[in-house]
Amino acid sequence: MHILKKNENIKRATVCEVEEVVAKAESIRPTYYNLFGDAASRVSFRTTDIFDISNIPKSADTYMLKNIVHDWSDDQCDSLLQNISHVFDGNYEKRVLVVEKIVNTTKISPRTAGHDIVKCVLFDDQVKHRTLDSFSKMFLRNGFEVTKITPLLDTDYYAIEGKLLKRSRCRFQTTNLEHL
Ligand SMILES: C[S@@+](CC[C@H](N)C(=O)[O-])C[C@H]1O[C@@H](n2cnc3c(N)ncnc32)[C@H](O)[C@@H]1O
Incomplete structure (x- = not known):
């Protein structure tokens, strides 16, 4: 979110993490809006096993x-x-x-x-x-x-x-x- 706040040209980012981390991150989402404003809405969280190729975003x-x-x-x-x-x-x-x-x-x-x-x-x-x-x-x-x-x-x-x-x-x- 720091990166997106400082770089308006980055349209969106996906954080790939294990399920527990994604759940925790989503549960404190309101805090991000206070800290990062609009940049928070450009970040999504996705449960991913980074070792499983079918999980890795392609775009x-x-x-x-x-x-x-x-x-x-x-x-x-x-x-x-x-x-x-x-x-x-x-x-x-x-x-x-x-x-x-x-x-x-x-x-x-x-x-x-x-x-x-x-x-x-x-x-x-x-x-x-x-x-x-x-x-x-x-x-x-x-x-x-x-x-x-x-x-x-x-x-x-x-x-x-x-x-x-x-x-x-x-x-x-x-x-x-x-x-x-
Ligand atoms: C050292 S932390 C770094 C976290 C974050 N990238 C940072 O710089 O603060 C490593 C992270 O990898 C995540 N992780 C471990 N195995 C993973 C996997 N197979 N797929 C996705 N994330 C994984 C852990 O949940 C942990 O949050």
């Missing part, structure tokens, strides 16, 4: 995975990205936006290291934050190329944009990564 032009990829192993992320690549159906203008921290192996913050240790213990040692190289390889093996990397304000998060890989296009662009 969107941008698919944002915010704080999702770090919860899954490489194999699971591959299925997720392959599902998205499938619904792109050869459209080179559609975008996937992975919003995540990017790990710099020479400068790992204690917070990120602690977070990953907890994940290894509770979940699976493949669940992790990733380096830029790891994101680029993940995109490539699932038919995407990284087309843009944007740092998000003063956070340690980045929006990593990907489009379907078209070998003739060489538009890799990085922005202000020195502080990684």
Whole structure:
């Protein structure tokens, strides 16, 4: 809703989530109108299993995975990205936006290291934050190329944009990564 409030050109967005989260989000919908005004009416919630290709909306032009990829192993992320690549159906203008921290192996913050240790213990040692190289390889093996990397304000998060890989296009662009 923040994104839609700041970007009038985005006509609508669908949040794909598990059933309990959708139910909770719908139950507090009036609060959103107070906070986001008209932008709230442009957002809908949809119960979705993001690993089930038949659940993934086909008509969107941008698919944002915010704080999702770090919860899954490489194999699971591959299925997720392959599902998205499938619904792109050869459209080179559609975008996937992975919003995540990017790990710099020479400068790992204690917070990120602690977070990953907890994940290894509770979940699976493949669940992790990733380096830029790891994101680029993940995109490539699932038919995407990284087309843009944007740092998000003063956070340690980045929006990593990907489009379907078209070998003739060489538009890799990085922005202000020195502080990684
Ligand atoms: C770390 S949270 C991120 C939530 C939100 N995107 C954000 O950035 O605040 C991961 C979310 O993935 C959802 N999730 C887990 N498995 C899912 C699935 N198979 N299909 C859809 N959503 C799922 C969880 O309910 C949880 O809200």
